[in-house]
Amino acid sequence: MKMPVLQTVLLVFPFLYRIQSASDEDCKLWRDLDSAVVHKEGHIVLAGMFPIHSKGLEQELNFTSRPDQRTCRGFNMRVFRWSQSMVFFIEEINRNPALLPNITLGYRLYDTCGLTTLSQRTALSVVSQPRKKSSSGVCSSPSIPIIIGDSGSTLSMANSRLLNLFRIPLVSYFASCACLSDKHQFPYFFRTIPSDVNQANALARLVKHFGWTWVGTVGADDAYGRTGIDMFTAEVTRLGVCVAYRVIIPKLPTQQQLQEIVRTIRDSTARVLVVFAIEEDIKPVVDEIVRQNVTGKQWVASEAWVTSTLISTTENYPSLSGTIGFAIRRAEIRGLKSFLESIQPLAKPYNPFAREFWETQFQCSLNTSLPFASTTEPVQYSRTCSGKEMIQDTQSIYNDVSELRVTYNVHKAVYTVAYALHYLLLCQRENVSAFTQPCPDILNLQPWQVVEVLRKVNYTNIFGDLIYFDKNGDPIGSYDIVNWQRGREEDPVQYVTVGRLDSSSPTAQQLVLNQDQIIWHGGSKKVPVSVCSASCPQGFRKVTREGQPVCCYDCVLCAEGSISNTTDQSECIPCPEDFWSNQHRNHCIPKQIEFLSYSEAFGMALAATAILGAVSAMTVAVIFFRHRYTPLVRANNSELSFLLLLSLTLCFMCALTFLGQPSRWACPLRRTAFGLTFALCLSCLLSKTLVVLMAFKATLPGNNTARWFRPPQQRLGVFLCSVLQGGVCAAWLTIAPPYPVRNTWLYRDRIILECHLGSVALFCCVLGYIGCLAAFCFILAFLARKLPDNFNEAKFITFSMLIFCAVWITFIPAYVSSPGKFTVAVEIFAILASSYGVLLCIFAPKCYIIIFMPERNSKKYLMSQR
Structure with missing residues (x-):
């Protein structure tokens, strides 16, 4: 038993003993x-x-x-x-x-x-x-x-x-x-x-409702004040609000203690303070607040003093104006x-x-x-x-x-x-x-x-009102939310009911507020702000300052690819794989889809170049067809020339398949078209080179080799070389054909649409076969470049193969190192460059003679030796 109780019991015990031992006539108070x-x-x-x-x-x-x-x-x-x-x-x-x-x-x-x-x-x-x-x-x-x-x-x-x-x-x-x-x-x-459990929880919800995250607490030095502050602090901390200070008012405070309390309230950056105290305990603090003319603080009162006329006087109102708090229910009796x-x-x-x-x-x-x-x-x-x-x-x-x-x-x-x-x-x-x-x-x-x-x-x-006690002897938790207001300066303070709390209602309906009716400190209608740090806007995340409460933080912009779409987010949210953050980092937007298309300037330039090459090849074919009976055209094997021009036209057109969005049919088409057209082109060039060599050997006495390289054999040679490449392509399409993929690993902010090779080995076979044909053709043409002839086609084939090999040798490192859609651009450039090299080196000199020097397009000139 505590000492005050013991003292009191000892004082009264003689009186109680006297009553218990009283006689019949002494049944009275001693x-x-x-x-x-x-x-x-x-x-x-x-x-x-x-x-x-x-x-x-x-x-x-x-x-x-x-x-x-x-x-x-x-x-x-x-x-x-x-x-x-x-x-x-x-x-x-x-x-x-x-x-x-x-x-x-x-x-x-x-x-x-x-x-x-x-x-x-x-x-x-x-x-x-x-x-x-x-x-x-x-x-x-x-x-x-x-x-x-x-x-x-x-x-x-x-x-x-x-x-x-x-x-x-x-x-x-x-x-x-x-x-x-x-x-x-x-x-x-x-x-x-009602128990203060209801009030502490309600005050915490009220503070959270108005967005106050940095509040001070003041309580009396008794069970009511200390327990109330403890419960409020526990609940408000659970809701993410920080308590800036905790002040306890002594029952008999000295002037120095009052000044220290008011100094704490005045110097704190928390604009809102919650007070658990009866009117007799809070009055000395309020008097000191008024004496020091401390204003700018929003008071939140407990039910013990929120309707106290001892506190809400005209003299105190300038410092306590706009006070809000929970009051027990009132009645008209x-x-x-x-x-x-x-x-x-x-x-x-x-x-x-x-x-x-x-x-x-x-x-x-x-x-x-x-x-x-x-x-x-x-x-x-x-x-x-x-x-x-x-x-x-x-x-x-x-x-x-x-x-x-x-x-x-x-x-x-x-x-x-x-x-x-x-x-x-x-x-x-x-x-x-x-x-x-x-x-x-x-x-x-x-x-x-x-x-x-x-x-x-x-x-x-x-x-x-329904009156009953629960198992703890407590009634229903029901409060009015009151706000201190007054009209003119000389008018008394009015306790205006601006809301209600009823703990017996469903959770979402317990707190009812008429926020438009509230007048805050200083007569403002705007909710005061009480935060340690300003709210982090969308696009930023909170970073707690070391050694400070969680409500004191810095705002850091979210990293690329992550967002925060609400205020005061502690962590940024990564965007889904196919999305990326916008400039403000507050929304995930679909990643930019990137591929080499016809609509962009670079794609249009490549397409125009390819079409120009195809048109040029067909123009040459028309020229050759019109002069097909001339010695120059007939001397250069017109049939192979027309087939070569056809293959060059297809090579130029093949470059167009690499433009546009990759799809299930476009990816296999561009790879097989590339392999087949270039195989056909190089097969024609190889046949032409062999014809030149065999034509020279045929002029030697007793050499019958030329009879094995007549037009039927030439066609068969071109066919066999092309069919071999066709077989590789067919195996490629059957086993592991190219297919479109969404490349999300090369760039974080955009998606590259490209064609996967499918089988890399078969792609290397296709490319290697073309390389073998080009190398073999180059070697033969190089050997035949100095044969005695006034118009030796082997020289032009040598130059064209030199350009072809140089282009495709440099293509490999450029292809590997080029990112995104530029990989496709490099491939198109290699196709166009090698095709233009063959077209210009082989057919440009002939067309020049046919059009501008027809006197040289004669059998006499061609047969003359220089």
């Missing part, structure tokens, strides 16, 4: 621990505990003498209204014939002064009340089976632990700490205010205002707090010898009160019923107890027990019997 009590008798008496004085002075306990009466100061009109409201609700129940008929409720109202020791002392005063004498003459059970209070979480924790010894239930109207939901520690505790304003300071039963309220409200002194509610020396005012003054003519927080929130919780607490007692009354009268034990005697209740029925209370009150 000495009341509290003199300032408002009471009224009834069949069942309810105790109410309220911190009517906000500050109490601790007493030094020496255990050698009885402690003095409590000493309190700081009369709190708001709390006094709560206590008077309890009286109003009890009298309202007594007038209700449908609720507790023939049973009168009484009350005993105590002032706890907001101190733990005094609150526990009050609890023991409740326990030590006079006991009723049973028919057997024995002092029976306590006359107060239940206590309504206390307001603070710390006070309720201490009282609940103490009352656990007597199994007396405690129903709090304002203790919201989540720790009180622990039924192992507080099995007899109930409350009508009919008749309460009239009841509150009908109070009389000297009426019976005497209310010692009413006298102090009267003198404080009217700033006067009542001429009476009746005691005050505390031993503090009364304030002497310059004028005297008559007690007939009209409260209706004054305005204070006492008779302001526009924001009945805690008062509504008191209403729910009183009525919940009344309904529990009503269930017990019905059980007794109808003799039908819904409980684990037989129906108890409502006029001789044991506290634990009330606990059992409290757990099963379930009713709908006159305001339409």
